[in-house]
Amino acid sequence: MKYMIILGIDPGTTRIGYAVIEKKDADNLNLLTYGCLEPKNKQQKDRLGEISSLISDLILKYHPEVLAIEKIFFTKNAKTVISVSEARGVIINSANSLNLQIFDFTPLEVKFAITGYGRAEKEQVKQMVCRILKIEKKPILDDTSDALAIALTACYTSPKLFINK
Numbered sequence: 001m002k003y004m005i006i007l008g009i010d011p012g013t014t015r016i017g018y019a020v021i022e023k024k025d026a027d028n029l030n031l032l033t034y035g036c037l038e039p040k041n042k043q044q045k046d047r048l049g050e051i052s053s054l055i056s057d058l059i060l061k062y063h064p065e066v067l068a069i070e071k072i073f074f075t076k077n078a079k080t081v082i083s084v085s086e087a088r089g090v091i092i093n094s095a096n097s098l099n100l101q102i103f104d105f106t107p108l109e110v111k112f113a114i115t116g117y118g119r120a121e122k123e124q125v126k127q128m129v130c131r132i133l134k135i136e137k138k139p140i141l142d143d144t145s146d147a148l149a150i151a152l153t154a155c156y157t158s159p160k161l162f163i164n165k
Helices: 044-062 078-097 107-115 122-133 142-157
Strands: 004-010 016-025 028-037 066-070 101-105
Touching (some): 004 044, 016 044, 028 044, 028 122, 044 078, 078 101, 101 142, 122 142
Parallel strands (some): 004 066
Antiparallel strands (some): 004 016
16 A cells, blocks of 8 residues: 655754654554654754754654645744744755655644634644544643644645545
8 A cells, every 4th residue: 555654843943843644545644653852952053953963863764755844923032933944944954855845834724724723722733633643642742742733734735645546
């Protein structure tokens, strides 16, 4: 049976949520792994290099064909937006250099794809992600559940990911 592997990423500078899902067909999903990457470096320039290595390691270990990543949304803290945007750029560059197809989604698109309501609360998204992927214990960190939701959004909304039998 043909399948596709999707890497979902919730970008950040101190924590990067990730999820790897194997999509066998439109209704058959297998969760391979999920968690949070936490770069150790304190300086942003060093942290960005570490993020690149961590993402490349994930890609080389699981061999995804697709990166699904959250778009940055407006926030009042410009410094945070800039540093997260830098991290997001490094992640996308790592995926590009390893020939992944890239999809990005706004938080509203993710919430709508997972719950059917674009203004859903984080807890509602987390509950649906756990139900869909049959995860018994909810992830503690929002970064992790967000990455799971982003990967699922790619599975559900990107027509190029539907696999013909």
